[in-house]
Amino acid sequence: MRDIGAIGLGLILLNFACSYKGFSDPQFFERYKFEVDSILLHKEYGRLLSSGFLHGGWMHLIFNMLSLHAFSGLMEYDLGWRAFLLIYVAGLLGGNLLSLYLHRQHGDYSAIGASGAVCGVVFASIALFPGMEIGFFGLPFQMPSWLFGTGYVAYCIFGIKANRDNIGHDAHLGGALVGMVLAVLLHPSALKANYLTLLVIALPTVAFLGLIIAKPHLLLIERPFAKAEQRADTTVDRRFNEAKLQHQHELDLLLDKISHNGIESLSATERQKLEAYAKRGE
Template identity: 55%
Template sequence: MTDTGIISLILIAANIAFSYKGFTNQSFFEGYKFEVDKILVHRDYKRLITSGFLHVNWTHLIFNMISLLLFSGAIEYTLGSFRFLIIYFVSLIGGSLLSLFIHRNHGSYSAVGASGAVCGIIFAAIALFPGIGVGFFFLPVSIPGWVYGVVYVAYSIYGIRSNKDNIGHEAHLGGALIGMAVALILEPAAFSENYLTILIILVPAIAFIVLIITKPHALLIDNFYFKTQKNYYSIDHKYNEEKMNSQREIDDILDKIGRKGMDSLSTTEKEKLKRFSRKI
């Protein structure tokens, strides 16, 4: 394995600091996690990235950071810090966008984790160096990188079916495919050298993504963070419904002014009227 680069260490430190803040401050966690309605209805797009620096607990954080530590050195050393960052953040955003597409009609669905970005780095390394060895402190031998990658994907698939967390497991595969694709764009010669390993990973991963896009409900189980809904409303429906409710509130406030005068409004009603006036 290649020594971990400075950019990788900075990313690991940022993940630890951001996640710890989320562990100790629930409002901070709620304000930056991935949540479908917050992104699509309220257009809080920063969550596509910030959610990748939050984690559910220390186990989740440590698992991701060890995985990043094991694979980042080879990518950063070979491609350089700038191209390493490109793979990391494009994989993070790509994984978030796949989750957003799959759960676009599940407004309350939420997730956190650097898994999309980490998977992007893992599979970029596998595409470029399929035989790269992965060793653990408690094992006297290392295993080939592609084996570790397959196990990681299996863990992701299990996680999608699990009812124990709100980790963004769908982002694992989205990030993995994006990371592998970007690495091959940056180093196209790697495909002709490692095409067999790449296809072994790509074909089932793409097939699984097609499955969760075409039949997402078959892979979801009711849990604390996601509840199956009998009626799935589109984002347009939700937006229009919110707009109607907002207009109804303003009409009630105006009606109250007509009946009792401006002084009858509460502080909250005055604030709503002021926000409405600014929009107009």
């Protein structure tokens, strides 16, 4: 592996800065995390990108950044900083878009982390450098990249289907697939040199995604402890109408308070709500 380049170092520093801000500022964290209703209902599409620079804790952040550090130098120096940055951003957005699709009926679903982007970089490396071996932190052995890629895809598919933990397996899988496809598009010669590895990794991924798009009921992603009748009536349109009515009610109360007592009577929290509604045009 080569030493880290300027773009890789910049991404790591940006992740540390944004994550640290999120650790100490809950409002900042809530404003920029991935959240289904905020994206679909309020059209806060920036969360698809900003959430990738927030993390849930120091271990989450450090593990992702160590992984990025391990692969970024190879990618940045061999592909150029523009291609490397493109793969990073595309992996981040691809992973979050897949999460958004799979959880589109779960308005309270939220996520954070650079894992989709990092998976994009890792799997782009697998696609472009067929002789590469991948090791694990603290372990004295390495494994062929094709074996790691195949095992990781199987793990992600199982994790999405089982839905037994809080890991964003869908973002990992989406980022990995986007990174691999983009790497091949940027360097088509990799397809000839490494076609077997690409097929072994890509075919089950594409087949699984095609299956859940064609037959989404097979996935059965559910929110833990939610009642069946609640899950059956959580469409985006319904949530949008409910949210709109709630916001209108809150706005009416604020305006009524202003008309009776003046704008000075609003608390700091109420002023923030009024400003937020004004920005949304409500």
